[in-house]
Amino acid sequence: MADYSQSPLELLLANQQKGYVGIHVEQGVPVLDRDLNLLQDLISATVRAVISRYVGNGAAAGANGFAVQALPTGQNGQDFLIAAGDAGGPGSALVGGVEVVIPAAVTYRSQPGLPALTAPTAAQPDPRTDTVYLDVSLAEVDGTVDAELNNSRDVGVQTSVRLKPVWVVRVSEGDAVPAPPSGHSFYPLASLLRPRGVATLEAAMIGDLRQRRLTVSDMERRMSLMERTLLLPAFTAPAPGQPQFVPKSGVIGQPITLNGSNFAVAPVTVRFGDLPAKIVGGASSTQVVARVPGGLTPGGVSAAVRITVSNLGGAVISDDTFTADPAPAFAEPTTQFSPGNGTPGTQVTLNGFNFNAAGTQVRFAAVAATVVGVPTATRMVVQVPAGLVPAGSTNADVKITVTNPAGSIVSDDPFRAELNIPAPTFATTPPQFFPKSGVAGQQPIILNGNNFNFAPVTVKFETFTAVIIGTPSATQISVRVPAGMTPPGTTKDLKLSVTTAGGTATSTDIFTING
Structure with missing residues (x-):
C-alpha cells in the first residue's frame, strides 16, 4: 500500500460532502501529497458522476460484455458463464463512469474468494429471485505489482501509485442489488429465477438486465422515442366480429391474416411464439399475412401460442392465441427427403415437422411404405416399397404422402422410383x-x-x-x-x-x- 498523509478516498468523500469540485495550489507554500491527490480525485469523480447521470451504466451498442449465460449441460451446476465479446474477444461495460473490460469468458466459481451459490431452501420463495451484479472499483497498483513504479533508473524509490479499474461479479440471493460501499459502484447484470429443489442453472432461468445501447447514437434514439412510439404496431382490439387474426388455428405453412395498425412500417417481422414466420406478399398498414412456421408442436400435440409483430417502432403481442395443429409438414422444396431416387428397399430420410405423432403413415404414390426405427419431430426414415414402376418402364416419378390423425401432406419434390434391374x-x-x-x-x-x-x-x-x-x-x-x-x-x-x-x-x- 502507498504511503499517504491522509487516505485519498476519505479526503475525497469529506470534500464532496462540502460541495468542492476543484482545488487551486497557492504560491510559495509546501506542496502536499493530499492536495495533489485530491485535485486528481475531484476531477475524476466529477467526470464519472457526469457520465453516470447523463449517459448511464451498461454496454456499448452491439456489444455483449458481461452477459450472464448458462453453462453446457453437465457443467451447469451451481455456476454460470460470464461472457466476453460476441466474437470471443474482450467485452466491456460502463459502471459508475468507469469502463471495465473482460478479456475472456470466465465462470462465477473461477473468481476467487466468493461464496458458493445455493438452491432455494424450503423457507424461501419458489422460485427465488437472485440478482447477479457487477462490482466495480479502483485499485491501487504499486511497485510490488509494476516494477517500473520503483523508479530504478533515477531516484530509486516509489514516488506514486497507479489507479486501475477492477471488477468482480457477485450474486445477491433472494434480493436485489445492495447499496455499494464507498469507492464501489454496483450494476445489475441478470436475474436468476431459481426453482426450489433444482441444483442447476439453466438458460430459461436467466433474465438479462443489462442496458446494451449505451452510445451517443443511443441518445438520438431516446430523443426520437416519441416519434417511434407513433410507429409502434398494434393488433386490432379483440372484439366479436373483429378478430386479431384469422383463422385462429391451422397447420404448418398455412397463411394467417393478421389485423391491426402500422403493419407496413418496415422492417416488419412476425413470430408465432418464438419461431419466425414467412410473410406472404407485402404488408399493408392494417394487414399482414404470414405462414405458420414449423416446429411449434415438437411433441406431436396441439400447441397454443401468441403472435408477435415487430417493426421500426417496436413489437406487439396478440391477446388472442393461435392453435398450431400437429399435422405433418415437409421441409422446404429440394430438402424434403434424401436420396431423391432408389430401388425397392432403399432407405429414404424424410425431413419436416410433426413426424413423431402416433399413427403416422407414409405412402409412395398409393403404395404404403415401412417406417424404419422411431421417427423424431423433424425426421423419419422409410423404405421404398415395391410396385411403383409400371410394366415396361425402368423408373417412375412419384410423390410421397405423410399422414397422421391431424392431417396429411404431399411432398412438393418427386421421388424417382427405380427397378432393381438385373445385369445382362x-x-x-x-x-x-x-x-x-x-x-x-x-x-x-x-x-x-x-x-x-x-x-x-x-x-x-x-x-x-x-x-x-x-x-x-x-x-x-x-x-x-x-x-x-x-x-x-x-x-x-x-x-x-x-x-x-x-x-x-x-x-x-x-x-x-x-x-
Whole structure:
C-alpha cells in the first residue's frame, strides 16, 4: 500500500460532502501529497458522476460484455458463464463512469474468494429471485505489482501509485442489488429465477438486465422515442366480429391474416411464439399475412401460442392465441427427403415437422411404405416399397404422402422410383453367339443370354458398336457386324459385349472377323 498523509478516498468523500469540485495550489507554500491527490480525485469523480447521470451504466451498442449465460449441460451446476465479446474477444461495460473490460469468458466459481451459490431452501420463495451484479472499483497498483513504479533508473524509490479499474461479479440471493460501499459502484447484470429443489442453472432461468445501447447514437434514439412510439404496431382490439387474426388455428405453412395498425412500417417481422414466420406478399398498414412456421408442436400435440409483430417502432403481442395443429409438414422444396431416387428397399430420410405423432403413415404414390426405427419431430426414415414402376418402364416419378390423425401432406419434390434391374449375362451353354466368324456388314449375328431387354441396349465388337436388328428380347439380340475392325485380307479375334440399364456383360467366346 502507498504511503499517504491522509487516505485519498476519505479526503475525497469529506470534500464532496462540502460541495468542492476543484482545488487551486497557492504560491510559495509546501506542496502536499493530499492536495495533489485530491485535485486528481475531484476531477475524476466529477467526470464519472457526469457520465453516470447523463449517459448511464451498461454496454456499448452491439456489444455483449458481461452477459450472464448458462453453462453446457453437465457443467451447469451451481455456476454460470460470464461472457466476453460476441466474437470471443474482450467485452466491456460502463459502471459508475468507469469502463471495465473482460478479456475472456470466465465462470462465477473461477473468481476467487466468493461464496458458493445455493438452491432455494424450503423457507424461501419458489422460485427465488437472485440478482447477479457487477462490482466495480479502483485499485491501487504499486511497485510490488509494476516494477517500473520503483523508479530504478533515477531516484530509486516509489514516488506514486497507479489507479486501475477492477471488477468482480457477485450474486445477491433472494434480493436485489445492495447499496455499494464507498469507492464501489454496483450494476445489475441478470436475474436468476431459481426453482426450489433444482441444483442447476439453466438458460430459461436467466433474465438479462443489462442496458446494451449505451452510445451517443443511443441518445438520438431516446430523443426520437416519441416519434417511434407513433410507429409502434398494434393488433386490432379483440372484439366479436373483429378478430386479431384469422383463422385462429391451422397447420404448418398455412397463411394467417393478421389485423391491426402500422403493419407496413418496415422492417416488419412476425413470430408465432418464438419461431419466425414467412410473410406472404407485402404488408399493408392494417394487414399482414404470414405462414405458420414449423416446429411449434415438437411433441406431436396441439400447441397454443401468441403472435408477435415487430417493426421500426417496436413489437406487439396478440391477446388472442393461435392453435398450431400437429399435422405433418415437409421441409422446404429440394430438402424434403434424401436420396431423391432408389430401388425397392432403399432407405429414404424424410425431413419436416410433426413426424413423431402416433399413427403416422407414409405412402409412395398409393403404395404404403415401412417406417424404419422411431421417427423424431423433424425426421423419419422409410423404405421404398415395391410396385411403383409400371410394366415396361425402368423408373417412375412419384410423390410421397405423410399422414397422421391431424392431417396429411404431399411432398412438393418427386421421388424417382427405380427397378432393381438385373445385369445382362451371356449364355453359359455354348454358343454365346452364332455364327462365330464373319465379315463387316454380315447379318444376323445372334447373341444368346439373359436380361438383354432392359433399355438402353448397346452391343460392341471389342470397341466397335454394332447395329442392333429389331428389338432385343430377354434372351437374344440380333446384330450386324460393324465395319472398320480389320484391314482387308487379315483376320482378328475379339470378344463381344452387351450393355443394358443393368450393367455390362462380356463374352468368353471369341468372334473372328475376316477382312
